Each structure stands twice: as structure tokens, then as C-alpha cells.
Amino acid sequence: MQEPTFLILTALAAQPLHGYGLIQSVADLSDGDVRLRAGTLYGALDRLTGQGLIEIDRSEEVDGRLRRYYRLSDSGAAALADQAERLRRHAAAAETQLRRRLAPGMSALAEAVA
């Protein structure tokens, strides 16, 4: 699962959102780092719906514009929790390895003391 997909699921975990709301929510969640493009978003929405990770919550018409709200399904929540755990482990592994880079000869014992 890639970053945009992960953040879309993350945004939907708290509450149902429509497409444009997602763009802003994802920007917020990532401190402005990730700005979803329309092509990325709507493609991902279709794909995730097909995979059953998200579902259409409801549709509203506001000022002549259609708004489709999506919600995270139970299997989507499980997939997201899995992926979050995976990211945490990978980040921890990278940080451990980077510390070893700075102290190449350091033994496990010396590392434990430090």
C-alpha cells in the first residue's frame, strides 16, 4: 500500500468524508506534506471501493454539486491497522540501522549500555 492510499484510509478512519474533503484532511494529517491530486484521489477511491476497504456512506446534493461520502469498512480498518503496525516496525528498523552506521564496530553489549 502506498502513501496516498494509506492517508486516504487514515482520513476516513475518524469519520466519513467526500472527495474534496479528503484532499484537505490528508493535507492536514501529513502537515501539508501530501497534497492529493484529483487523479490520484478518485482513482484510489474507485480501487478501494472495489477492494471493499471503503464504502459509499451517502450521497448529498449541495448547490447543484454531488457529494459522495465514503466511510472506512471493517476490513479497511483492519488493513489500515496492519499497515500502520508495519510502518512503525519499518521506521524502527531504519533508525536502528542508521545508529549502527554511526557506530560500526559497536558490539551488542556496548550498544545495550549506551
Place this chain on the structure above:
Amino acid sequence: MQEPTFLILTALAAQPLHGYGLIQSVADLSDGDVRLRAGTLYGALDRLTGQGLIEIDRSEEVDGRLRRYYRLSDSGAAALADQAERLRRHAAAAETQLRRRLAPGMSALAEAVA
């Protein structure tokens, strides 16, 4: 940056490795989760070398087989550290959002107390 690429850089952070060694190191680092395919690995190695994130450390000939050892460059280490930080933030964001899913009406105050 995607998962295989991230794990290749992670594996190289501690010490230089050659291609086949990387396949095993990445499997170890990810608890057997990620098994790099040859196609993925050598493609990524070429790409990362071109981007300057890794460098050829040395070449050895063992039993008539060539072994090319790669090492993480300084800019590769910086990129990896950046990405690790990013993954940690995303994982934390997902976990926070998933907690909100279970307690949809919970105020910030109630959340802080809990």
C-alpha cells in the same frame, strides 16, 4: 519511496552488502514479510545508484562469480532518515484516527483524560 526501496536503504545503512546478501537482509529486517525478487532488486540498485543514494563499495570475485557490494551514501542516509521519520508520523496519525473511530463522540478533553 516504496517499501522495497526503503528496506534496501535500511539494510545498507549498517554495512555494505551485495545483491544476494540484500535479499536475505531485507527478509530478516522485515521478519520475513518482504522477500525481494531479483527483478525488483537489481532494478532498484541501478535506480538508486543513478540517484546517488547508494554507491558501489567494491567488487569481489568469489568462485568465478562477481560480487558487487553497495554502500549507503551520505545523501542516501539523509533520505532514509527523512523517510523513517515520515513513516513514524504516518503510523502515529493512523493509530490516532483509528482510536477516534471507536470513540466517535469523544471530545478532546475526554480523550486527554483517557
Place this chain on the structure above:
DNA sequence: GCGCCATAGTACGGTTGACGATATATATCG
């Protein structure tokens, strides 16, 4: 009134990166 911006969704072409399959070669083990 007109242009600009925010909102909202749709459509499409291009690129990247990962993947599976396959090929090549040697050494070791049974």
C-alpha cells in the same frame, strides 16, 4: 459585470517502480 478563487467531480495520458518469469553460471550436497 467580470475575474478570481474555493468547491466538487470527471477524464486521460504519461511515468515510475515493482513484479513474475526466465536465463546464465558455479559450487555443493545427496
Place this chain on the structure above:
DNA sequence: CGATATATATCGTCAACCGTACTATGGCGC
């Protein structure tokens, strides 16, 4: 002699993301 492990390389394909453009409406300032 065949299977397995080591080791690198190439090819075609596909999923996912990206940029961009387009259609529409409503509010704001000039």
C-alpha cells in the same frame, strides 16, 4: 546426475500515482 544455494541480469507487464485539463456553481472584491 539432479536438486539446491549462490549470484546477477533482462524482459514484459501492470498497478498506482501524477499532471493536466475540463465542467460547474457560488462567493468575493473591484
